């Protein structure tokens with residue numbers, strides 16, 4: 001009789017740990033799905049050119065202290081006309097790709113974003129010093145990878 005009682009306790013204990021384990025796994029899977037790393041939004045990579053803000057790439061002033069810069073990365077360049085932004089203001093970069101994975105890396109800054117088709121990568125940055133900054137791709141993306149660069153002017 002005692003033997004059966006203990007067996008029951010262990011059975012219940014086993015079930016409780018199983019449920020606990022499953023709910024922990026479930027909760028972490030759930031939160032992963034709802035907080036993509038790096039604050040990314042999704043976009044249809046085939047409709048980039050007709051989806052705001054990428055339908056009009058370049059610099060847009062949002063308010064006195066904030067500018068948005070929309071850039072489309074593609075093999076092998078950046079669709080980012082006339083990149084001129086002021087120093088000391090918040091610049092919000094929004095970048096996406098129409099083909100493969102690239103990066104959006106501004107030399108001598110902390111801006112180093114992975115650019116993935118289907119996703120909008122956002123990064124806020126404030127330039128301290130005026131000057132011309134080189135933008136380049138440091139994710140290997142094909143034969144023209146080393147040609148992929150542009151420039152941003154900070155005034």
Ligand code: CUA
Nearest residue numbers: 102137139141
């Ligand atoms: Cu784009 Cu390397």
